[in-house]
């Protein structure tokens with residue numbers, strides 16, 4: 001098998017002591033590539049360092065909506081510079097978050113637009129973080145798209161079918177994390193079932209959101225466990241995991257040009 005984890009945070013504290021082991025474990029589990037996602041200028045710099053050091057790691061750079069208050073003009077310049085490096089496959093994660101109250105909403109919107117514009121300038125896809133803000137995200141995306149097709153990913157998608165439809169209509173890809181494996185999330189599984197196979201991606205969002213059944217044994221998620229989420233999605237789609245891996249890898253190469 002040959003899977004790609006399209007969203008992890010390998011630069012985070014939780015991985016600080018054992019990145020080489022974490023990487024070896026996912027390679028052994030059949031994961032060939034992991035996208036590590038920056039959340040601040042510093043974190044994006046660390047993502048680039050990891051991508052330079054390890055062949056299987058690629059970087060995504062940006063300011064996560066909960067960190068935009070701390071972002072200086074210099075930090076944003078850093079993101080603009082980093083996004084031009086060959087290790088970078090996308091811009092983000094950007095978007096809107098109404099769950100946490102770490103940054104004023106209008107500032108989040110401003111940075112969301114900045115990321116969208118940067119991704120357009122560089123012809124790179126963008127990664128959207130959306131928490132309790134589906135309607136706002138969809139509105140801002142559609143205003144930006146002006147009817148044109150968007151090259152972006154709704155990461156760790158957890159919206160309803162109506163939001164999924166709206167995102168798909170704009171050309172977005174939907175990426176599912178371990179949340180789709182949780183027993184209580186029957187509705188989310190129905191949404192995943194409905195997403196066309198050529199718009200589906202899989203991710204861990206590690207160190208967060210450990211999928212079931214690994215969740216019973218361990219607290220910290222890591223890219224190796226993307227297999228469990230892929231198994232759940234393959235079952236929902238009624239296809240073998242190998243075929244699921246092949247099809248989602250095709251989506252990754254279409255979207256990220258790797």
Ligand SMILES: [Zn+2]
Pocket residue numbers: 007009037093205
């Ligand atoms: Zn993330």
